[in-house]
Amino acid sequence: MGKVLMKGNEVIAEAAVHVGCKYFFGYPITPQSELVAYMARRLPEVGGIFLQAESEIAAINMVYGAASTGVRVMTSSSSPGFSLKQEGISYLVGAELPAVICNIVRGGPGLGNIQPAQSDYFQVTKGGGHGDYNIPVLAPASLQEIVELTEAAFDIADRYRTPVILMGDGMLGQMMEPVEFKERSEQEKTEKAWATTGTRGDGGPRIITSLELDAEGLEKRNWSLQQKFALIKENEVRYESYQTEDADYIMVAFGTVARITMNAINKARKNGIKVGLIRPISLWPFPEKPFIETRDQVKAYISVEMSAGQMIEDVRLAVNGHAPVDFYGRTGGVVPTQEEIYEKIITIAGGVSV
Amino acid sequence: MTMKTVFKKTSGLTDKPTHYCPGCTHGIIHRMVAEVLEEMDILEDTIGVASVGCSVLSYEYFNCDMTQAAHGRAPAVATGVKRVLPNRFVFTYQGDGDLASIGISEVIHAAARGENITVIFVNNAIYGMTGGQMAPTTLIGQKTATTPFGRDASLQGSPIKVCEMIATLDGAAYIERVSSHDVPHIQKAKKAIRKAFKTQKKGLGFSMVEVLSTCPTNWGLDPAESLEWVKDSMVPVYPLGVYKNKEGGEN
Numbered sequence: 050m051g052k053v054l055m056k057g058n059e060v061i062a063e064a065a066v067h068v069g070c071k072y073f074f075g076y077p078i079t080p081q082s083e084l085v086a087y088m089a090r091r092l093p094e095v096g097g098i099f100l101q102a103e104s105e106i107a108a109i110n111m112v113y114g115a116a117s118t119g120v121r122v123m124t125s126s127s128s129p130g131f132s133l134k135q136e137g138i139s140y141l142v143g144a145e146l147p148a149v150i151c152n153i154v155r156g157g158p159g160l161g162n163i164q165p166a167q168s169d170y171f172q173v174t175k176g177g178g179h180g181d182y183n184i185p186v187l188a189p190a191s192l193q194e195i196v197e198l199t200e201a202a203f204d205i206a207d208r209y210r211t212p213v214i215l216m217g218d219g220m221l222g223q224m225m226e227p228v229e230f231k232e233r234s235e236q237e238k239t240e241k242a243w244a245t246t247g248t249r250g251d252g253g254p255r256i257i258t259s260l261e262l263d264a265e266g267l268e269k270r271n272w273s274l275q276q277k278f279a280l281i282k283e284n285e286v287r288y289e290s291y292q293t294e295d296a297d298y299i300m301v302a303f304g305t306v307a308r309i310t311m312n313a314i315n316k317a318r319k320n321g322i323k324v325g326l327i328r329p330i331s332l333w334p335f336p337e338k339p340f341i342e343t344r345d346q347v348k349a350y351i352s353v354e355m356s357a358g359q360m361i362e363d364v365r366l367a368v369n370g371h372a373p374v375d376f377y378g379r380t381g382g383v384v385p386t387q388e389e390i391y392e393k394i395i396t397i398a399g400g401v402s403v
Numbered sequence: 404m405t406m407k408t409v410f411k412k413t414s415g416l417t418d419k420p421t422h423y424c425p426g427c428t429h430g431i432i433h434r435m436v437a438e439v440l441e442e443m444d445i446l447e448d449t450i451g452v453a454s455v456g457c458s459v460l461s462y463e464y465f466n467c468d469m470t471q472a473a474h475g476r477a478p479a480v481a482t483g484v485k486r487v488l489p490n491r492f493v494f495t496y497q498g499d500g501d502l503a504s505i506g507i508s509e510v511i512h513a514a515a516r517g518e519n520i521t522v523i524f525v526n527n528a529i530y531g532m533t534g535g536q537m538a539p540t541t542l543i544g545q546k547t548a549t550t551p552f553g554r555d556a557s558l559q560g561s562p563i564k565v566c567e568m569i570a571t572l573d574g575a576a577y578i579e580r581v582s583s584h585d586v587p588h589i590q591k592a593k594k595a596i597r598k599a600f601k602t603q604k605k606g607l608g609f610s611m612v613e614v615l616s617t618c619p620t621n622w623g624l625d626p627a628e629s630l631e632w633v634k635d636s637m638v639p640v641y642p643l644g645v646y647k648n649k650e651g652g653e654n
Contacts, residue, residue: 107476110509114452114470114472114480114485118487122487247449249448253467254465256471
């Protein structure tokens with residue numbers, strides 16, 4: 050199959066279908082509504098089910114129900130709607146049900162606006178709902194990467210029996226780029242003997258629940274979840290390093306901001322400033338390795354975000370005091386320009402060397 | 404000499420002793436649902452959805468695949484299950500706090516969509532598990548932990564009559580209110596539950612049976628008084644009967 054020109058939100062939907070997701074429960078919210086509309090048209094073609102729920106809360110609980118039968122299932126939303134899904138996401142974690150949840154982030158807090166933002170970073174990477182947990186979060190920076198990461202999200206969800214969050218910003222959802230859906234060489238198949246599908250002939254009954262009234266029982270269960278999270282940390286870290294080998298300064302950015310930052314870096318390099326980029330692709334687990342490898346050589350890190358500064362906390366933890374960590378960000382739906390970021394690099398580097 | 408078995412426990416229930424208070428009719432309602440599943444030979448094809456409240460542990464008592472839902476969300480979870488497995492039987496088991504308060508939206512929309520599921524709605528006019536607070540179904544004048552002077556319509560509004568409301572929706576195929584306060588009513592209740600599952604079997608749409616139930620612990624009454632209270636105080640507010648029967652005919 051050749052390349053096709055598509056919109057980001059539609060790419061997420063098609064990538065999900067491509068990897069065997071036949072069930073989608075959604076609710077309209079800008080700027081991700083194209084995803085819902087695409088699924089409504091597309092899923093009947095593959096014998097799947099699209100259902101528009103009465104609320105984000107109902108949608109995530111329909112996902113919970115579908116996931117409990119062992120099928121690949123997805124829902125998507127944007128920030129205010131994503132907040133509403135948090136209850137259900139916590140239950141998915143507690144009941145260990147695989148599902149993919151997409152958050153096309155917009156400006157907040159509250160109703161905020163519909164412009165691109167990354168200000169749900171804390172919410173998606175630090176648990177978000179109640180209880181002791183983390184969720185794998187993947188943040189694509191291009192439409193082709195959406196294809197790869199949507200597929201990876203479903204595999205990770207099945208492999209670890211966990212919800213996985215796909216996080217983009219409104220820009221990524223709305224932009225158009227050519228993408229290719231390649232045949233997967235090896236489709237990962239996970240046995241789901243835990244699924245509740247009726248007991249006929251399967252030796253059940255089985256129970257899907259997150260309730261454990263006994264404190265020591267719940268603690269045991271929580272430690273076993275923590276072991277799973279440790280395994281995910283070991284196996285599912287993703288990042289890209291760009292021109293970091295000789296860098297005096299390293300920018301840190303994810304998603305579309307990383308692309309803008311990359312352009313600023315190229316310009317700075319032309320002017321003799323040795324600057325590179327670490328682009329976290331998995332926001333949780335956060336990639337610590339590229340920081341450990343560089344933190345004793347660089348003069349400073351600069352976290353660039355479409356927020357008032359959220360990922361910078363993880364950058365600081367990874368740098369662990371070995372180098373200064375600075376910040377440049379725009380919030381409220383304002384997208385930082387290449388020039389602004391370039392200026393920041395120049396300021397930090399103490400001017401352009403002539 | 405061989406003894407003839409004239410009665411045995413339904414295979415629809417596990418052997419686990421229930422945690423319900425003495426005089427609570429949850430046990431009876433569990434048994435009716437379980438017997439119907441056994442008698443219709445659909446126990447192995449059924450997925451139950453437990454809710455939050457006193458019946459949260461119902462997944463340990465029903466002898467079929469069970470999924471536990473968040474508070475009020477059982478009809479949404481059941482929707483997810485049923486849409487994937489349209490040939491299985493899916494039911495929710497919910498109390499009045501769960502269904503009529505926090506989950507009223509989910510049950511209304513499941514009914515409006517005509518989801519082919521069965522909702523067993525147990526109404527005892529109070530929150531039991533959390534210690535006897537006002538429910539949307541609490542009667543006017545009824546004293547609870549959060550209406551210590553009795554429910555006052557001008558302050559706390561009036562009881563929600565769920566069957567009457569759901570019956571107005573086109574997607575609702577079978578809606579009946581029954582009671583568990585004496586043997587004749589229990590027999591009627593079981594018939595209604597069977598009719599609801601038959602409605603699902605025929606793919607007619609949303610079915611719900613509301614069962615009036617007791618809460619001696621939080622009502623501050625003994626078990627016998629509680630049954631009387633259902634009959635004398637609840638039934639007049641929540642009239643028994645069939646509110647919707649799309650298919651027509653007897654139970």
